[in-house]
Amino acid sequence: MLVKNFGLFVLSVFLLGTGFPSTIIAEDLPDMKKRRPSVLPALNSSSPAKERTDPIFVSADQMIQLQNKNLVKATGHVLVRYGKRTIRSREIIVNTATGQGEAHGGVIMTAEDGTVLRAERAQFNLKTKKGRWFDVKGKIAGIYYVSGKEVRKISEGHFQTKDVSLTTCTGDLPDWTIETSEADLIIEDRALFKGGIFKIKNIPILYIPLGYFPMVTKRKSGFLIPRLGVSSLDGVTVGNRYFWAINPQWDATLGVEYIEKRGARGALEIRYATSKTTWGQFYGTILDDNLTGNTFWKIDATHHQNLPLGFKLNAKIDGTSEDSFNKTFANQTESRTRRSSDSYASFFKTWSNSTFDILARYQESEEATTDDSLGQLPTVTYKTQPIAIGGTSFIFNQETSYSHFLVDLDTDPVVDNFEGVQRADIHPQVSLPINLGNWMRFTPRAGVRGTYYSKGIRENMVTGTNTFHSGFSRELIDLNATLEGPKFNRVFLSGNPRTARFKHVIEPRIKYQYIPNMDRADRAKIILIDAIDDLNYTHQINYFLTQRLLKKGNDGTVVQIAQFEISQGYDIIETTRLANPMTPRRPLTNLRFDLDSRFTDYLMLNFDTEYNVYDGVLETVNFDVGVKPTDWMMLIVERRAVHRQSTSILGTVALGLPKGWNIKYSTRFDEFREEILEHNAQLTFNNSCVCWGFILDFIRRNNFDNDIRTTETKLLFSIQLRGLGDFDGTRGESFLHRTF
Missing domain, CATH: 2.20.90 (Lipovitellin-phosvitin complex; beta-sheet shell regions)
Structure with a gap:
């Protein structure tokens, strides 16, 4: 029975055995076959797809149904929907049991992965998600625009094409396209193609007989696109890298570059994040240089980890070949001009008012004319931040450390003369902040320091030879006082409704420092390594005038937009030095001006x-x-x-x-x-x-x-x-x- 309706006719066919109206008879099938070929046996040549409960929904201006063959032929504004997949066309034949079908005229197919394909003719299977589209134009996986003769879907995310162009650009004339004779596309994996022509604005730029591109928007293993560079010293550089997604916590990049005048350089990069509290990376590269005959290599690695009991570990490996890799190959100015490499491992814990740190560090010179290599193997430090003593107003702080240094005593880069020096240092201080009204504060501070050295050197100024001394100590006291204020401030209203007001603060400060001239004989033996070793007789006053400009918005946020400080020192020791016309006394230090601002x-x-x-x-x-x-x-x-x-x-x-x-x-x-x-x-x-x-x-x-x-x-x-x-x-x- 032929059912016709000049209005909209809608039929829902459920694959649960409910079937079709009994009025549809088999004689309708031969007439339908005469008008269109059989329905896509090639797309499901083995066995029908496994049935599921989703219905195939069909709507059209006109339909013919055959109950025994499960066939529906629809014409005029046809819409077929199965789950989240739809097909629109002027004419469709579909087998509601197997999901196979064929569409003609103005075919538009949409899928849940963002695929939208327009074609003149299409063969499809709604259940297996396979299909072929002819004279096609559209979008695959919501990203890749295709246009050409034929697109065939092999499986979910897997497409094959014939005489099709590929791009991710929109418009009738895309900025770039790759035209291919044949291509095999796997979304989130790769594209393999042959007979490729890369075009910009439809102008052929490059012929690619066989080609490969990663088609990855998510983290996945695969080759990356090649690298290219040209240098007047190195010649042409061409390289490629392979990205290896080892597992969700680890990945790596392996690469090789061919440098025309220097040879092949290999590189390996590894990244990992085994937990929210453990992560790091490694990068290494090596080159056996044909141009200079040297072997250049570089290693950079970092590791961060939270350990039990609140301890943390930060580590860095910064190694480079003696023939400085950075000065020859690095592009960053900071890397090319740095003086030394710096490798370290810091094992530390922080409490509310104290810290504990075990630091191992090795700094190696990268200078061609000098060698200032230094190792700290290790330095153990315990610090107590300022804390009130009992219920009093006195404040206590201290720093205690032990260091084992490896020092190169000869700055000649060709000669190594390493000596091991051990140092133990303890430095407690007590202070008493005294408020002088609301605008001023006076804080005197007194400390004692004891430092033990396992080894020292004293140079004979006549012969130029060094005499080693072992097992000595240096004792000293240090006194200082700071007077802050009086502080002045004024608030200015702003004409900008989004900025409530500005605050100008003036803060004068005077600091007095005194370290007596004691233990001079032992001080002369010290090998100077850091600031602890370079403590000398000091008697000085420093004064500062600081101005700050603060901005407060209507939301209550306060930011400092400018700070200007003037400072100078007065050396009391210099005023007592024996002067002569060649070296007059100069107790005043340089006058320093310092402005930091970000007004807008x-x-x-x-x-x-x-x-x-x-x-x-x-x-x-x-x-x-x-x-x-x-x-x-x-x-x-x-x-x-x-x-x-x-x-x-x-x-x-x-x-x-x-x-x-x-x-x-x-x-x-x-x-x-x-x-x-x-x-x-x-x-x-x-x-x-x-x-x-x-x-x-x-x-x-x-x-x-x-x-x-x-x-x-x-x-x-x-x-x-x-x-x-x-x-x-x-x-x-x-x-x-x-x-x-």
């Missing part, structure tokens, strides 16, 4: 200088100025100057241009030698649909290759194709650029 989010101003009151010169002048008048412009200038020694200027300018373009340029200038040390230029693009972006870095700088100064020009390129991984040549480094 768009202005940074920091400044410090030291003025020699006797010579009338500025010994040091340092400033940082940052301006960001709009979201698309930023300018930072830093200047560091030491009178008659060095002056350097570093500047960064950044511009955010329309349509995702950004430009950043930085330079470092040695004003003392009148030469530019380094140029960094960076061009960044992120398109509006965020389907791709790239970074192009240009670097020109003075480099030290095997301790020989050369000029290097380097070009690094990074590209990101959303959903297909990163083509990274920079490792995300910021290079010389500054920001705030």
Whole structure:
């Protein structure tokens, strides 16, 4: 029986054995077969899919049903829904028992994973989720846009295509596409293809006979996109890395780079987070350099762990080859100019008013002309923070430490002369804060110090030879007092309704220090390692004038937006020294000015200088100025100057241009030698649909290759194709650029 309805006819067919109306007869089937081919036996050639309780819902302008064959033919605004999957078309034939079907004309298929495919013709199985779409255009897994001849779904997340283009960009003319003759796509895994052509704005750029791309938006093992760089010293650099998702707590990246003029460099990076309180990472790289004949290597590792009983462990391995890896290969200015490596392990615990720390540290020189290697193996320290003594107003604090040092007594980098020195130090102090009204406080403090050394050295000034001394101690007392105030402040109202008021605070402070000139013979034997060893006869007054500007918003939040401090010292010992015309007495220390400010989010101003009151010169002048008048412009200038020694200027300018373009340029200038040390230029693009972006870095700088100064020009390129991984040549480094 042919059922027709010129209005909307809706039929729900439940796969629970309820069947169809008894009025539908078998004679309708031959007529239907004459109009359309049989329903997709190839998509389910073995056995029907396992039945489930979800119904197949069909609606259309017109339908034909066959009860014995479980077939439904629908025409006109057809909608087929099974669970969260739907198919729309002008005409559909579907087997409600197996889920197989075929659609013709304006086919639109949607799935729960975000897949939306439009086609002229489609074959599908709603239950097995397999299908074929012809003359297709749409989106797979909500990310990957496809357009072409045929897309076939093999299983959940697994697709095969013929003569199809792939992209993650929107629009009729995507920014980039990869056209392929054949491709095998596994979502959250990889894409394998052949006959590929990479296009930008439909312009062919690169032919790829066989290709591979990771298709990963989640953490998963796979190859990353290759790396590319060009350097005037190294030549072309090409490399690739494999990301290994070992388990939810561990992953690793293994990589190899081929550097044209130097050879192959291997790298291994491991990251782990075995719990919320234990995490760390390891990075190692090695290169047997063809250019210099040296072997360069570097290891960086960190580990953080919370241990039982409230103890914690922080550790770092910072190792590099004698032929400094950083000076030759590092892009970060701080790494290339650092003086020594620093490896340590700190085992510590903090209580409410005390701390305990066991520190093992080894610092190794990276300088070519000097060797100041130092080991602390270990240093054990127990500190008591200021705490009231009983119910009195007296305050007690102390620091006790034991150290075993390994010291290189010869600064010649070729000669090692290590000596082991043990030191035990105890330093208790007692203070008594006295409030002088509401605006002033006077705090005297007295301490005693005893330090034992297992070994010392005294140099013979005539012969230049050293005499070793063992088993001696140094005893001293230290007295100091601080007078703070009187403090003045004034509150200013703001015209900005979002800022309630400003507060200007003036805080004068005077500090007196005295360490008697005692135990001079033992002090002369001490090998100077840190501040504990460098305690000498001191009799000095320092005075400070500090001004702070605070801003309080209507929400009650108080932030300090500026601090300006003026300070100077007066050395009483210098006033009693025997003077002569060549070395007159100069008891006043340099007058220091120090400003730190961030008045708004768009202005940074920091400044410090030291003025020699006797010579009338500025010994040091340092400033940082940052301006960001709009979201698309930023300018930072830093200047560091030491009178008659060095002056350097570093500047960064950044511009955010329309349509995702950004430009950043930085330079470092040695004003003392009148030469530019380094140029960094960076061009960044992120398109509006965020389907791709790239970074192009240009670097020109003075480099030290095997301790020989050369000029290097380097070009690094990074590209990101959303959903297909990163083509990274920079490792995300910021290079010389500054920001705030």
